[in-house]
Amino acid sequence: MPELPEVEVTRRRIGPLLVGRRIREVRTTRDSRLFLTRPTKLRARLRGRSVAALGRSGKYLLAEFDDGARLVVHLGMTGQLFSSAAASPRLLSATRRASLTPEAQGDFRPDAHTHLQLRFEDGGPQVFLRDVRKFGKVLLLEPGESHPRLARLGLDALETTGESLFAALRGRKAPIKAMLLDQALLSGVGNIYADEALFRAGVRPARRAGRVTRLECERLAAAIREVLERSIETGGSSIRDYITPDGSDGFYQDERRVYARGGEPCLRCGSKIRRITIAQRGTHYCPSCQS
Numbered sequence: 001m002p003e004l005p006e007v008e009v010t011r012r013r014i015g016p017l018l019v020g021r022r023i024r025e026v027r028t029t030r031d032s033r034l035f036l037t038r039p040t041k042l043r044a045r046l047r048g049r050s051v052a053a054l055g056r057s058g059k060y061l062l063a064e065f066d067d068g069a070r071l072v073v074h075l076g077m078t079g080q081l082f083s084s085a086a087a088s089p090r091l092l093s094a095t096r097r098a099s100l101t102p103e104a105q106g107d108f109r110p111d112a113h114t115h116l117q118l119r120f121e122d123g124g125p126q127v128f129l130r131d132v133r134k135f136g137k138v139l140l141l142e143p144g145e146s147h148p149r150l151a152r153l154g155l156d157a158l159e160t161t162g163e164s165l166f167a168a169l170r171g172r173k174a175p176i177k178a179m180l181l182d183q184a185l186l187s188g189v190g191n192i193y194a195d196e197a198l199f200r201a202g203v204r205p206a207r208r209a210g211r212v213t214r215l216e217c218e219r220l221a222a223a224i225r226e227v228l229e230r231s232i233e234t235g236g237s238s239i240r241d242y243i244t245p246d247g248s249d250g251f252y253q254d255e256r257r258v259y260a261r262g263g264e265p266c267l268r269c270g271s272k273i274r275r276i277t278i279a280q281r282g283t284h285y286c287p288s289c290q291s
C-alpha cells in the first residue's frame with residue numbers, strides 16, 4: 001500500500017506536471033466505489049480549470065484548482081498517479097508486455113484500470129490515475145468545503161515531535177504500534193514505517209502506548225521522521241504494485257531492517273526477528289534490540 005513517503009514522492013514528481021496547466025478534457029471509467037464524486041460531475045466540473053497547487057494531507061493528495069475547488073485523491077492499495085511520460089513495463093499485463101518490442105515497452109496506453117485521464121490544453125503529457133483493485137478514492141470538494149476524512153487527520157507524521165507524541169499517548173492502553181497506525185493521532189505512518197521506526201527507537205511494538213517514556217517518544221519521533229525522509233529520498237518503497245510516478249521503482253525496501261524479515265537474523269544483534277499480529281497487521285521486531 002502506498003504510504004506517506006510514496007504519496008509525498010508522487011506529489012513532488014507530479015506537482016510540476018500539473019501546476020499551471022489548464023485541463024482540456026477529463027476521461028473516466030464508469031461510476032464505481034472509487035468515485036466519491038460521480039464521474040459525470042468530475043468530467044464536467046474539471047474541464048477548463050487549471051491546477052494552482054498539489055498539496056498533501058496525510059496520505060491524501062489534494063489538487064487545488066484556480067477557482068478554489070479541490071480534487072482529493074487517495075491511492076488506496078494499488079493506486080498510481082503518473083504521467084504519460086512515465087515508462088514502466090510493470091504497468092502492462094504480462095501478455096501485453098511480451099508482445100511489445102523493448103523500445104515500445106515504455107509507452108503507456110490507458111486501460112480498463114485507468115480511472116482518470118487528464119488531458120491538457122497545452123497538448124503536453126497527460127496525467128493518469130490507475131488503480132487495479134479500486135481501493136483508492138477520488139473526491140471533488142467545492143471551494144470552502146471540507147470532508148470528515150480530512151478533518152479527522154492527526155499531526156502529519158513528517159512533523160512529529162517527541163513532545164507531541166508523548167502528550168498524545170498519555171493514558172492510552174493500546175499497543176504503541178496500533179497507536180502509530182491510528183490516523184487520527186498521527187497521519188501517514190503505515191505498517192512498514194511503524195515497524196522500522198519502532199526498531200530504530202528500541203521500543204517493542206506490543207508495549208502499552210501510555211507506558212512509552214518521554215525519552216523513548218523523543219527517539220521514536222526522530223525515528224519516524226528519519227525513516228519517512230529516507231524513504232522519500234530513495235523514492236518510496238516498491239512492494240507489489242507500487243511504482244513511482246515516473247515509472248521507476250522505489251528503493252526503500254532494500255533498507256528494511258525488520259519489516260517482512262520474520263525468522264531472519266537481526267542485522268544489529270543476530271537474534272531471530274519475530275513476527276506477531278497487532279491491530280490485524282503483520283508486525284516485526286527484534287526481541288533483543290527492542291524492549
Ligand SMILES: [Zn+2]
Nearest residue numbers: 266269286289
Ligand atoms: Zn537485534
